[in-house]
Amino acid sequence: MTSQGGNSLLQDGQVFSLQNALIYCNPTEVKMSQMVLPCHANHQGELSMGQLLKWIDTTACLSAEKHAGCSCVTASMDDIHIEHTIRHLQVKPAWHQHDKDTVCVGHVVNIKAKVNRAFNSSMEVGIQVSCENLFQGKEWNVCKAFATFVASKQGTEKIRLKPFEPYTQEEQVEYSIAAERRRMRLAHAETIKALLLKSAVQEECNQSETVNVVPAEKTRVESVELVLPPHANHQGYTFGGQIMAWMENVATIAASRLCNSYATLRTIDMFHFRGPSQVGDRLVLKAIVNSAFKNSMEVGVCAHAYREGSEDSLRHLNSAFMTFIVLDKEGQPITLPQIKPEPGDGVRRYNEANARKKLRLDRKYIISCKQTEVPLSVPWDPCNQVYLSYNNVSALKMLAAKRNWVLDSEKNKVKLSTLEDGQFLSFKIEMEVPLEASTIFLILSDLTRRTEWDPHYQKCEVIQKVNDDDTIYHLITPSVKEGSKFQDFVLLASRRKPCAAGDPFVIAFRSVTLPTHLATSEYTRGEVQCAGFSILQQEDSQTKVTYYNQASPEVLPYITTDIAGLSSGYYTTFESCLKYIERNKNNITLFMQEHKL
Known part of the structure; x- marks a missing residue:
C-alpha cells in the first residue's frame, strides 16, 4: 500500500481509492x-x-x-x-x-x-x-x-x-460469451465444409471471355523473408504480429494486381497459428485472389517456414483470408473485374471464398439484427446455424448479466422480477430446486414436453433436430384475447452445458424463419427475440433455475397481469414446473433414450 496526500493505491486488489472514491x-x-x-x-x-x-x-x-x-x-x-x-x-x-x-x-x-x-x-x-x-x-x-x-x-x-x-457487468458478459466464441472457432472449419457440401454456393466458374475477366494467376504473389533478431519476440520466436504484417503485405500486392489500383483492407478472417518459427528461419509467404465480387475481393494468404541446410520440408505456420476493396477518388468502392480461377485448387478456393462470403453476410445480418425490426426472426439454414446458435445463447447470457432488475412479487420462494431497458420490458422468474443441475437440464431440454406443465404451450413438435445441441420446434399457443386466433412460433432451442465450474447450464430460445413453415392464415405468427433457462448448481444439491424472456408484443399479454399484481399465474405455472421435474427425476435414463438427448 502506498499513500500520497490522501490518495491510496492497492496494487494487487484491483480496486484503488482516490480522494475516498473507489475506482x-x-x-x-x-x-x-x-x-x-x-x-x-x-x-x-x-x-x-x-x-x-x-x-x-x-x-x-x-x-x-x-x-x-x-x-x-x-x-x-x-x-x-x-x-x-x-x-x-x-x-x-x-x-x-x-x-x-x-x-x-x-x-x-x-x-x-x-x-x-x-x-x-x-x-x-x-x-x-x-x-x-x-x-x-x-x-x-x-x-x-x-x-x-x-x-x-x-x-x-x-x-x-x-x-x-469478472467484476463489472461488461466483464461478466464478455466472460460468459467467450465460451460461445470458443465454440465458433472450433466449429469454423467444419462449418465451411458443411456449407460446401449442403448448400448451393458453388457458382459457375467458366466466365465469358471478356476484358473484365482477369486470370487468378496474374494476382499470385510469392515472397521470402529471413527472420532476424529484430523480428523475434522476448521468447526468441518470430513475433506473431510480424508474421501477420508480412502476410498483410503480400495480400495487399495480390489484391492490387487484380485491377492495377491500390487495394484497401477491410476484413480479415481469423489468423490461426499452427506452429512457431525462430530466428534464422526463412518464411515463404504466398497470396492469390481467390474470388472477386462486385465491390470486394477475397485474397488467400499463407506463411510457411524452412531452415537453410535442413532436410525438413516447409512447415505451415499460418493461413488467413483477407477482404479488400478499391476506392475511387471520391472514396467510393469501384466495380471489380471478374476472376478466372485456376483449374483444380483454384476452383476449390473460388468456391470456398464464396462460402466464406455467405457466412460473413449471414453473421453480419444475424448479429446486427435490431430488436425493433420486424420480423425479429432471421432465416435459418445449415450455413448460418453456427452463428444463429451463437447469437441465441449469447443474447440470453447478455440479458441474464444485466443489472437493475426489480423484484415485483414473490410467492413461496418463486420470484418475478422485471427490467425496463429503453423501450423493452424483460422479466425473469427464479426458483430453487433441490436437485442436481444436470438432472434439471435434461428434464427441461425437450420443449415437446413443456405442454405437460405450461398452459401457454398448446402443442409443440420437433421440426428438425439439427445436432445434439440445437433443435427447431413448431409451437402453438392459445390466444389471450377471447375469440382470437391461436398463435404459432418457430423456435430454435440451443442447449449448452457448463464450460467450466461455476457456469450455468443454458437452454436458449429465439425465433427463426423456415421456408417449410411460413406464416399461415390459420394462426397469428408470433416471435420470440430472447428467452430461455439458466440452471446454476449451488451448494447442497440445490439448483437455482431462472427463466428469462425479453418480451415481444406477442408475449407481453401473458405476463402483464402478473407484473401488475392482478394475478399470480406465473407462480401457478412454475409450481407446475417444479412438480413436473419431481415426477421425472427418477426417469433420466429413459428420458434420454426416448428423446435422444
Missing part, C-alpha cells in the same frame, strides 16, 4: 497509445495495416502474460473488421481534417486489451482500437478483435492458468 481497475488491462508517424504509413499515406496488427498483437500479448504470469504465444486472431482507415492526406495537415473516416499522420492510435476468460492453458483477450484527433478532441473506433493466447510450457511442466474472475 475499479481490471488487473489484466493493458493500454498502448502510438502516435502515427510517416514511417508507419504506406505510399498512400495510410497507416500500414501490418503495423497496426503488430501493435494489436503486442498489446494483447502483454495482457495475456499479465494474467498468466509467464510467457504466452498467439494461437489465433479472430475476424477483424476495419471500420475506418487511418490515413494521411497530403493536401491538409492533421489539424485541418474534419472527415471522421480520415485519420491523419499525427493522430494517436489507442489500443486497449484485457483478458475476457481463461480456460485450461489458453485465454481469450479482447482488443479495442480507436483513433484520437488531438487537435479536435475527438475519438472514434477503428476495429475490435478477439485473440487467443496460449501459455508457454516451462520445461516439461504443463501450464494451467488461474481462472479470471
Whole structure:
C-alpha cells in the first residue's frame, strides 16, 4: 500500500481509492497509445495495416502474460473488421481534417486489451482500437478483435492458468460469451465444409471471355523473408504480429494486381497459428485472389517456414483470408473485374471464398439484427446455424448479466422480477430446486414436453433436430384475447452445458424463419427475440433455475397481469414446473433414450 496526500493505491486488489472514491481497475488491462508517424504509413499515406496488427498483437500479448504470469504465444486472431482507415492526406495537415473516416499522420492510435476468460492453458483477450484527433478532441473506433493466447510450457511442466474472475457487468458478459466464441472457432472449419457440401454456393466458374475477366494467376504473389533478431519476440520466436504484417503485405500486392489500383483492407478472417518459427528461419509467404465480387475481393494468404541446410520440408505456420476493396477518388468502392480461377485448387478456393462470403453476410445480418425490426426472426439454414446458435445463447447470457432488475412479487420462494431497458420490458422468474443441475437440464431440454406443465404451450413438435445441441420446434399457443386466433412460433432451442465450474447450464430460445413453415392464415405468427433457462448448481444439491424472456408484443399479454399484481399465474405455472421435474427425476435414463438427448 502506498499513500500520497490522501490518495491510496492497492496494487494487487484491483480496486484503488482516490480522494475516498473507489475506482475499479481490471488487473489484466493493458493500454498502448502510438502516435502515427510517416514511417508507419504506406505510399498512400495510410497507416500500414501490418503495423497496426503488430501493435494489436503486442498489446494483447502483454495482457495475456499479465494474467498468466509467464510467457504466452498467439494461437489465433479472430475476424477483424476495419471500420475506418487511418490515413494521411497530403493536401491538409492533421489539424485541418474534419472527415471522421480520415485519420491523419499525427493522430494517436489507442489500443486497449484485457483478458475476457481463461480456460485450461489458453485465454481469450479482447482488443479495442480507436483513433484520437488531438487537435479536435475527438475519438472514434477503428476495429475490435478477439485473440487467443496460449501459455508457454516451462520445461516439461504443463501450464494451467488461474481462472479470471469478472467484476463489472461488461466483464461478466464478455466472460460468459467467450465460451460461445470458443465454440465458433472450433466449429469454423467444419462449418465451411458443411456449407460446401449442403448448400448451393458453388457458382459457375467458366466466365465469358471478356476484358473484365482477369486470370487468378496474374494476382499470385510469392515472397521470402529471413527472420532476424529484430523480428523475434522476448521468447526468441518470430513475433506473431510480424508474421501477420508480412502476410498483410503480400495480400495487399495480390489484391492490387487484380485491377492495377491500390487495394484497401477491410476484413480479415481469423489468423490461426499452427506452429512457431525462430530466428534464422526463412518464411515463404504466398497470396492469390481467390474470388472477386462486385465491390470486394477475397485474397488467400499463407506463411510457411524452412531452415537453410535442413532436410525438413516447409512447415505451415499460418493461413488467413483477407477482404479488400478499391476506392475511387471520391472514396467510393469501384466495380471489380471478374476472376478466372485456376483449374483444380483454384476452383476449390473460388468456391470456398464464396462460402466464406455467405457466412460473413449471414453473421453480419444475424448479429446486427435490431430488436425493433420486424420480423425479429432471421432465416435459418445449415450455413448460418453456427452463428444463429451463437447469437441465441449469447443474447440470453447478455440479458441474464444485466443489472437493475426489480423484484415485483414473490410467492413461496418463486420470484418475478422485471427490467425496463429503453423501450423493452424483460422479466425473469427464479426458483430453487433441490436437485442436481444436470438432472434439471435434461428434464427441461425437450420443449415437446413443456405442454405437460405450461398452459401457454398448446402443442409443440420437433421440426428438425439439427445436432445434439440445437433443435427447431413448431409451437402453438392459445390466444389471450377471447375469440382470437391461436398463435404459432418457430423456435430454435440451443442447449449448452457448463464450460467450466461455476457456469450455468443454458437452454436458449429465439425465433427463426423456415421456408417449410411460413406464416399461415390459420394462426397469428408470433416471435420470440430472447428467452430461455439458466440452471446454476449451488451448494447442497440445490439448483437455482431462472427463466428469462425479453418480451415481444406477442408475449407481453401473458405476463402483464402478473407484473401488475392482478394475478399470480406465473407462480401457478412454475409450481407446475417444479412438480413436473419431481415426477421425472427418477426417469433420466429413459428420458434420454426416448428423446435422444
